[in-house]
Amino acid sequence: MSLLQVTYDRLGYTQSKNGTTMSNAWPHPRRGRGHRHKDQDRANREQAVEQKVKDPVPHGICMTMCPANELRQRKAQNRLHKFEMVPGTERDRLPRADVLCAVKEYSRPAAGKDSTRPSDLRPSSALLKTVCYLVDDIAASKTFQPWTEVYSFVFDRLRSVRQDMIIQRLSGPECVTMLEKSVRFLLYASYRLCGQPLQYFDPRINDTHLQETLSWLLECYREGKHxxxxxxxxxxxxxxxxxxxxxxxxxxxxxxxxxxxxxxxxxxxxxxxxxGNPVRFLRLAQRLDFMQVCALHRHLLSCRRDLLLLYSHGYNSHNCRYPLQRLSRLLFLKEPLAAELCQVHGVNISREWVIFSKNSFTESPSGDLQCRHMHEPVDDEKWNCNSDGIIHSCD
Structure with a gap:
């Protein structure tokens, strides 16, 4: 073997027909370390893919109400809600985030965005803590105002909770508790915000989410006793x-x-x-508790209209007078509201008497009839109570 060949071998070169080429026997130290890193990354990716194949359902590891990565991004982009800011910094150029009050916001699934990273998902214990905070500490609090803004914040954050639950396919008692609290909040919101402008409350969107959550809850009930x-x-x-x-x-x-x-x-x-028995319907409605009335309230106005229509035909006489006080009890309304409802539908009121006439009755009132205004019943203590102790009474 020639001296040149020995030198090539020691340096890691190989002699080919086309010339001298570098061998992989002695790699460049920096270049070799990069290859090892690439190989390690490739191995990690393959291991992650293999893990997903074995267990396709992701499991969250974020124990806070808001993932740290999202909180940093929203803070830098000035997208913190005022309920998530440190008091006194709301007017700063970049308000400070209160880690204990920040809650993961809902984000729509997008192409190229991985929504299954364990670090961005909250396990059931963290989700239950989040729901209790949103419902018990925010929605049921008397300090956070206006309630339309409270609703907007809690509605969005509860939607994010359900998103994490769906991704992880959660079930069991904690899942049922979260769904029950969400249903009560959405029912109460449908009652309290009824008649608000669409920019503050959209009843159709609220109804869609309420129906989905309620359907999910009833499906969970099939799995066992609760x-x-x-x-x-x-x-x-x-x-x-x-x-x-x-x-x-x-x-x-x-x-x-x-x-x-x-x-x-x-x-x-x-x-x-x-x-089609409005009298029996309204009498039975008086036996319901507050949350049941919140579920029923969207049917009350049409039922009261049907009762007035029925009585306008049954008591159609110029000489017939019906006591307003008795009618208000049947309608389950205070007398001023019962009189206002009668006038809107074309039923004449003469002091404490009601004069029914099928010719003057207007089934579809032309005026702006405030549905929420007409939901106010006789018993103030039972019906006109605050949200505290109502939404989260099921524990």
Whole structure:
């Protein structure tokens, strides 16, 4: 072997027909380290893919209400909600974030965006803590105002919670508790914000999310016994009066649930609504608790209109006078509101008497009838209570 060949071998070169080429025997130290890093990254990616194949359902590891990465981004982009800011820094150019109050916001799935990273997902324990904070500390608080802004914040953050739950396919008692609190919040919002401008409250969007959450909750009830199942089965019946699917579901419930007082009362209200009996419907409505009335309230105005229409034909006489006080009890309204409702529908009021006439009755009032205004009933203590102790009364 020649001296030149020995030198080539020691330096790591190989002799080929076309000339001398560098061998991989002695790699460049910096270049070799880069290759090792690339190989390690490739191995990590392959391991992650293999892990996803073995367990396709991601599991969150973020134990705070808002992932650290999102909180940094929103703080830098000045996208913190005022409920998430450190008090006193709201007017700063970049307000400081309160880590204990910041909550992950909802973001739509986008192409190229990985929404399944464990560091961005919250496990069930962290999600339950988040829901309790949103409902008990924000929505039910008397210090956060206006409530339209409270609703907007809580609605968005609860939507993000459900998104994390769906990605991780959560189930079990903690999942049921989160869904129950979400349903109560959305029901209460539909009552409290009824009649608000669309820029503050859209009843259709609220109804869509309420129906989805309620459907998910009822599906979870199929998996086992839960403490508040009877109450929420009744709420579903009252909210979806006239729905064949809801009635069919209620009639197929286990006997112990179907014969519970709450479900039996809801079934009676549903039958009165189906039979077109507004008098019985409103009498039964007076036996409901506040949250049940929140579920029923969107049907009350049409039922009261039907009662006035029925009485306008039944008591159609110039010589007939009906006591306003008695009618207000039937309508389950205070006398001034009952008189206002009568006048809107063309029913004449003469002092404390009501004069019904089928010719003057107006089924579709031309004026702006405030639905929320007409939901105010007789019993102030039972109906006109604050949100504190209402939304989160199911624990």
């Amino acid at each position: 403490q508040h199942q009877e109450a929420f089965q009744a709420l579903s019946l009252l909210y979806n009066l006239g729905s064949f699917h809801t009635m069919q579901h209620a009639l197929q419930l286990p006997e112990r649930i179907r014969h519970s007082p709450a479900v039996q009362l809801a079934l009676a209200v549903s039958r009165a609504h189906t039979e």
